[in-house]
Amino acid sequence: MSTEVQLLNVQIDGVWLQFPKGTKVIDACQQAGKFIPRYCYHPKLSVPGNCRMCLIEMGMPKMTPDRKPVLGPDGKPEIGWIPRPQISCAQDVSEGMGVRTDSPMVKECRQGVMEFLLINHPLDCPICDQAGECRLQEFSVEYGNAHSRFLERKVKKPKNVELGPRVTLDAERCVLCSRCIRFMKEVAHDDVLGFVDRGGFSTIACHPEKTLESNYSLNTVDICPVGALTSTDFRFKMRVWFLKETKSIDVNDGLGCNILIGSREGHIYRITPRENNDVNGNWIPDSHRLNFKVLQDGSRLLHPTVDSKKSTWPEAVAAAHSQLKAASKLAMVVSARLTNEELYLAKRLASALHITLHDVLPRVGEPDGILIPADRNPNTAGARLLGATTETPGSQLKDILTGVRNGTITGILSLGEDLLECGFTHDDLAKLKALVATSILPNATTAAAHVVLPGAAFAEKRGSMININGRLQRLNKAFEPAGECRDDWEILSDLLSATGQTHALHSVEDVFRSMSQDVPAFEGLNLGKIGDLGLQLLTKPEAATA
Amino acid sequence: MAYTVRRPNLTFWEKLYLPNIVAGLAITFNHLKKMLKGETHVVMQYPEEKWDAHLPEYYRGAPTLVTDEHGRERCVSCQLCEFICPPRAIKITPGSLPSDSQFAKVEKAPEAFDIDMSRCIYCGLCEEVCPEQAIYLRKDYAVTGESRADMVHHKDKLYELGGTMPGLVHKWNPDK
Numbered sequence: 001m002s003t004e005v006q007l008l009n010v011q012i013d014g015v016w017l018q019f020p021k022g023t024k025v026i027d028a029c030q031q032a033g034k035f036i037p038r039y040c041y042h043p044k045l046s047v048p049g050n051c052r053m054c055l056i057e058m059g060m061p062k063m064t065p066d067r068k069p070v071l072g073p074d075g076k077p078e079i080g081w082i083p084r085p086q087i088s089c090a091q092d093v094s095e096g097m098g099v100r101t102d103s104p105m106v107k108e109c110r111q112g113v114m115e116f117l118l119i120n121h122p123l124d125c126p127i128c129d130q131a132g133e134c135r136l137q138e139f140s141v142e143y144g145n146a147h148s149r150f151l152e153r154k155v156k157k158p159k160n161v162e163l164g165p166r167v168t169l170d171a172e173r174c175v176l177c178s179r180c181i182r183f184m185k186e187v188a189h190d191d192v193l194g195f196v197d198r199g200g201f202s203t204i205a206c207h208p209e210k211t212l213e214s215n216y217s218l219n220t221v222d223i224c225p226v227g228a229l230t231s232t233d234f235r236f237k238m239r240v241w242f243l244k245e246t247k248s249i250d251v252n253d254g255l256g257c258n259i260l261i262g263s264r265e266g267h268i269y270r271i272t273p274r275e276n277n278d279v280n281g282n283w284i285p286d287s288h289r290l291n292f293k294v295l296q297d298g299s300r301l302l303h304p305t306v307d308s309k310k311s312t313w314p315e316a317v318a319a320a321h322s323q324l325k326a327a328s329k330l331a332m333v334v335s336a337r338l339t340n341e342e343l344y345l346a347k348r349l350a351s352a353l354h355i356t357l358h359d360v361l362p363r364v365g366e367p368d369g370i371l372i373p374a375d376r377n378p379n380t381a382g383a384r385l386l387g388a389t390t391e392t393p394g395s396q397l398k399d400i401l402t403g404v405r406n407g408t409i410t411g412i413l414s415l416g417e418d419l420l421e422c423g424f425t426h427d428d429l430a431k432l433k434a435l436v437a438t439s440i441l442p443n444a445t446t447a448a449a450h451v452v453l454p455g456a457a458f459a460e461k462r463g464s465m466i467n468i469n470g471r472l473q474r475l476n477k478a479f480e481p482a483g484e485c486r487d488d489w490e491i492l493s494d495l496l497s498a499t500g501q502t503h504a505l506h507s508v509e510d511v512f513r514s515m516s517q518d519v520p521a522f523e524g525l526n527l528g529k530i531g532d533l534g535l536q537l538l539t540k541p542e543a544a545t546a
Numbered sequence: 547m548a549y550t551v552r553r554p555n556l557t558f559w560e561k562l563y564l565p566n567i568v569a570g571l572a573i574t575f576n577h578l579k580k581m582l583k584g585e586t587h588v589v590m591q592y593p594e595e596k597w598d599a600h601l602p603e604y605y606r607g608a609p610t611l612v613t614d615e616h617g618r619e620r621c622v623s624c625q626l627c628e629f630i631c632p633p634r635a636i637k638i639t640p641g642s643l644p645s646d647s648q649f650a651k652v653e654k655a656p657e658a659f660d661i662d663m664s665r666c667i668y669c670g671l672c673e674e675v676c677p678e679q680a681i682y683l684r685k686d687y688a689v690t691g692e693s694r695a696d697m698v699h700h701k702d703k704l705y706e707l708g709g710t711m712p713g714l715v716h717k718w719n720p721d722k
Contacts, residue, residue, distance in 0.1 A: 126626075127652065236623075236653075
């Protein structure tokens, strides 16, 4: 902060504290350790103040006729309490303000609001996907009543409504907080949701002839404090309390949105965004969130193969090495989807095998102006920093292809890329004397490769990547690799051993340590120091275009 | 801690053992006489005869799933029993009810419900935790099988054992 921020004195539950000007009362209370229940308030959205859950008792300093605060015996201003409750989300702190968050009036207000919110609630927690992370459940226990006094018939509202291809609405569970409406309008810039009907019949609906099909629609499910909006994909799949949440990053584009991987027994059930205000805020695009499906459709490569026959790891690594050694001239195609540790080992392996020609495959798409950048590779910056590619990624691919076509290059080591995507044809692949490929999913290259070494998917490995803005971020391992798959760093260090190099790389931490000794940019760092939110590694933010 | 057990001080007749042997034999012959006369009935001929008639109301046998008087499977696959189960014997695959179903309001029903009876410890926590009154420990105790797979009770078996239980809470009344 370059400019001095004015600090204001605020009394919260009898304790005088200081908060910067502009802080909302609800945030100030939370910072003071007094959590205020809320449904509609979300720090990243505008404040409508319509759920009434955050009611507090508020007071302003008593003033003398000459507008001086009246001081009490303790030298602090005396507070004149406003006799009715105020909402704390739509109110900034001001000098001498007093707040009571647990007075009898506040408690009674919260109880009353909870009772109103639950009047038409279907109480179907056993079938509701939100159960376990539902604000209605939590606040009912903490601030509500155990019994219902409501004897009349509940209002019927539409259930199981498809708002869009990925979002399902149960209007009976909705508390009309309008978070989803505001999100679509203010963040996704696709104003499709709104309220229809009045009073007890009021519900959320899409505007006529529109559907909730924005690529950010699933974020409305995340911010929905109750079970009204649910993900059609995750619906009824698994109860949330079974999910182990692993902090990791998204690998579908160069930004590297921070995510939580919700998995159980080696199976990913959902991916949700994780707050990181330096990267993705609280959101991620739907396309990235649902992209884990390709790993679980049963097509994964599960064991190493030599000449299309199932093999063991020691055999496959030995076969890969003898293949590569026999080739007269080698080239290497590296994926910019690999982690820094893997790229570093790939570079070491390249020099051990005397490979001078190597490059990554650039992936460029249309940026969406919100979170998806043009660069669709998650670690282009890392590949550049570690020397796996040049300043213009992909520029060497043409040389490799020409070399293969005129017969000077007879062997290719492909690390996680499909050569067909790099411009090769099936005939080019058939011409190669040696083709060794690591991959997660089968493709034309693995079909043509003499040795296939199956690697670990993003949820199965630990490592680091550098995003387009030069931020070093960490992937964490949610579960063990499927089948006989191995972490890529393990495969690469085994290949490195096979070339006769001695090294002491026994864990991914060792690889990082070795990398931090060899690459000045990583000096003094380790995987632990990166932290859950990452750290800015490269000062110069690189252009968003690859 | 080691300690010494004092031997009883036996009288002369007790040291002889004979009187006690005679007394014991007398009891045995007495029983033999009653058996021959058909007055006592000592051995239960299991499995032709069973304990079933003597089982108390609160007996905890094999866990089963029940349907209600409308024919609805009461389980909505909330997976609380799976969560509470101490030996992790329960495995549920949740599924949804088709929208044209008679009970479409419930929306959810188990696609698969497996209880591994070789793991079950008959603790009854699943019955206690169930918010839908769908799982009950009935009086089946002789659960046998020739393999581990045989010991897993699948959904059909669980409903077969559980049967119908009328008079439970009618929670999913579509009019309410």
